Amino acid sequence: MTEGWQWAGKRVTVLGLGREGAAIARYLAQQGASVTATDLKSAEQLRSVVDDLADLPLHYALGGHPEAVLDCDLMFVSPGVPLDAPILVAARERGLLLCSESRLFCFLCPAPVIGITGSSGKTTTCVLVAKMLEAGGRRVHLGGNIGNPLIGRLPQIGPTDIVVTELSSFQLDFFGALLDAEPRGDLVSPLFPEGGWSPRFAVVLNVTPNHLDRHPTMDAYIEAKSKILRYQQPEDDALLGWDDGIAHGFERQCRGRVTFFSLGQRVPEGAYLNGDRLVLRHSSGETEICSVDEVHLRGMHNVANILAACAVADRFAVAPAQMAEVARTFTGVEHRLEPVRELRSVWYYNDSIATSPERAMAALNSFSEPIVLLAGGRDKHLPWEQWADLVRRKVVQVIVFGEAAALIGGVLSGLGDQAPPVHRADSVAQAVQIAREVAEPGQVVLFAPGGTSFDAFRDYAERGQSFKRLVRDLTD
Template sequence: MRELRGARVVILGLGRQGTALARWLVRQGAEVTVSDRQPAERLGRFLQALEGLPVRYVLGDHPLSLLEGCDLLCLSGGVPLDIPIVQEAVRRGIPLANDAQLFLERCRGWTAGITGTSGKTTTTALVGAMCQAAGFRTWVGGNIGNPLIEFVEEIGPEDRVILELSSFQLEIMTVSPRVAAVLNIAPNHLDRHKTMEAYIAAKQRILDFQDVEDVAVLGYDDPNARSLAAAVRGRLRFFSREREVARGAFLREGTLFLRLGSEAWSICRVEEVRLRGRHNLWNVLAAAAVAGSLGADIGAIREAALTFSGVPHRLEQVREVRGVRYVNDSIATTPERVRVALEAFEEPIVLLAGGRDKGLPWEETAEVIARRARVLIAFGELGDRIVEAARAARARVDGVVLEHLERVATLEEAVARAAGLARPGEVVLLSPGGTSFDAYRDFEERGMHFRQLVEALS
C-alpha cells in the first residue's frame, strides 16, 4: 500500500472521480495537483467542491511539466492511456492509479466488484439491496453513485462493499475484489481499447489479482465471459438462464435457483421478478450469485428479487401520457443495449435513438429495430447512420413493422415528434445506442433532460 503523506500526486480529469479523490488525498497529507483539458468555466461545480483546499490546478491541457517531481499519476475514467502525458509517465516509471485502486488497497470490508458490457449498474445496485436485506452494513459505489474513496476509513471489516468497475478503471488496476463478477463482454469502447482482445483483457483484470480463497462469478451464457474461466484463481461460480450450473445461479422450469453447496435454493418464479425484460433475469441471477458469495441468506436474496424495481435511466418508466408510456433507457450507449431494450417490450414501440457514434456495427440492431419498432426517430450526430441502417434493414428482413423513420437534430425535437406520432398502448422508448457527448455531459444528464421533456408534455 502506497504511503501518501507528503507524496506529490497528479490527478488527470476533474470529474466526479477526480474531485472525490482530490478531497481524500488532501486529507492523507498529499500534495495534490489536478489537471483537466477543459477550461475553468466548464468545471465550475467541481472547482466549487474543492474550494478552500490546498489543490493546485493546471487547466486547458495536460503539459508534460506536470510529471516533474510526480510520485503518483491518478487517472479519472475518461482519460485514455495513449495520450502523451500518460505514456511519458510510464516511460519514466511513475506509477499509475485511480480511485478504485487506492480504495481496494485500503478497504477492510468484504468487497465485490462487478463489470460487464451491460447490466453492471443494475446488478451492482441489486447486490446492494440483497446485502442490505440480509442485515449487513452495505456500501455501493465505484462507477455508480459516489466514489467510495472518501469513506474508506469508515468501512468496517464486516461491512459489504459492492463496486461497479468499468474497463477504463480496470485496465490499470493491480488489485482485485474478494468477489469478482464478469457479466458479459460484447463490442464496446473500441474507440478507446482499439481491439476486442484488448477490451476483453481489460475486463479480465478484475480476476487477475485474486487468490485461492476469492470467488469469481461469470456469465455462462456469454462466450466471452465464460472463456475467462481459465483465468480464475479462486472459486468459480456461474450464472445462467440456459443451463443448470454446478455452482452459482440458474433458471430451471420457470424458477430461479441459487446453489453454492450441495443444495439448490429456490429464489422465486420468473413472473415474480419485478424488473422489466428477459435480460434482467440474468441480472437477478448474477446478483444472487454475488450476494450469496458475500454471505447474504436466501431469504434476503428472495426479498430483494421480489421488490427491486431498477435504477434511473435503465428502462425507467417516466410517465404515461394519453395512454402512451415514456421509458428512459439513456444508459444504452451501444447498439447491443438498444436490442436488449427493444426485446423488453411486447407493445409497439416509438424508438428515439442517436447521440455520438462509437464506431460500433449497427446492422444486427437495425434488423431488430425494423421488426420491433413501429416508428424510429433518430437524433444527434449518429442520427443519419441509424436511419440509413434501419432503412437498409427494412428492405432485407422479414416481419417488418417499421412504418415511419425520420431524422431530427435534437432530443427535444425527437420527444416532440414522438408525442405526435405515438398511439395509445404504445411505448416511447429513449434507447440511444450512442454516447451523450455530442450534446450532454453524460448519459445521466441526457436522461434527466428526457424526463423534463416528458414531464412538460400536456
C-alpha cells in the first residue's frame, strides 16, 4: 500500500507526547524520519516518556512550542491537543500537512479495520467484537483509543487478521482532508489519498452531546464523528444505531452496505431485541442469539452494545452460538459499572468512565435499587437537566465533588423539594466517606461522576482506581 514511500529524509514534528505521540515518534524514527517531538510539558514532567525513547535519535522541544517546530514536511497531532491551539493555527496558516497516529495506522494496516465510535459504549463494544471474532477463530488486534496505540504492532499484523480499533472524535478529527492548502510534492501520494480516509467497516453506536469543551458546537462534534464513514467505498460496511437519531441519520452519507442494531425496532438487516430475545436478522430470515436474562452485564445500554457486536461478528461469519457464549460470559470492562465490593449490605460500583451526564444516566438506568450517587469532576459544557430529572426519580442521596460540584448542586436545587439530599465533598476520598455514612442496606453506591477527571486526576482510569482503592479500604 505504501510502495515507493520513503520516510528517510522527511522532517516530521510530533505535537504532544502522550501515548499516541510517543508511539508515532518511535515508529517514524525507526522508519528513518527526522523527528522533532514537542510538548507544553517540561522535560522533567515527561522524564519517563523521554527515557523510554532514549534509544532513538529524536529531537525535543519541550516546555513550549517554538516556531522552529513548524519547519517540517508533516506534523502528527496527538488527540489531546486542542484544535484551536496556537501552534496548530500557525501550522494551518503555513499549509502544513496535519495527521494522526490512528489515521496513519489505519491506512498502512494490511488487515481489515473495524472502526468503532460513539458517544458511549465504544470500549465495551470493541472488546465484545474482539472476543466474538476470536471465538470464531480469527486472529484479532484490539487497540486505538483503548489500550496501547496500534502503530507499533504493524509488523505483527497480517492480511488475514482483523483489527478492531476504538476511534474517538478527537482521533476522527484527522480522518478528513489533511489541509485546505495545496499539498507539497509527494507528501500526499501514495500515503494520503485525496480527501480523507474511513475504515472498511465503520460502526457508529450513538451520537449524544459530549466533548463540547473541545468541539465548539454540537454540529462540529457530529461532523467529527461522521468522518468514520464519509470516505468509505461502495464495497465497505457501516453499522449504525437505529435508535439514535443522529447515528441513524448517517445512513444518508453511507456509500456501501448498511446494517443496524436496535433495542426496539425490527431492523431491515442487523441485530435487534425481540421482546427479551437478542436476534440476528437477514433478508433470508432471523436467528436467535440468546435472551436478556442470560446476559451478565447490567443495563439495557449494554444489551445494545452486545447487539452491535453481534451484528459486526455476523458479517465476519461468526456462528450465533459463539456470539451467545461471549454474551453470556463477558463480565465487563474496568471502570464501566464495575462492582467493587459489598459492605454492610451495600454494593459499591465504579463507573468512572461516565464523563458526561448522558453516560451517567445510562449507569443510573442500570439499577432498580435506590442509589447513593457520587457526581462531579470537571464539566464539559453539557446540559444536566435530563440527568437531574432522572436523579429525582432514582437517587436517594447525592454527593458532589470537584470543579463541577457547585454547578451540579445548582442544577439539583432547581428540583425544589423533589431534589434528594445533596452533600458537598472536597475530594473523592471525602465523597466515599460520606457515602459510607449515608448509604443504607439494600442501596447501591454508584460512582458515575458525569464530569471528566482532569480537575484532579490524569484520566478517568486513575480516578476509577482511586475510587476502588478508597472503597476497599473502608472498614466495617
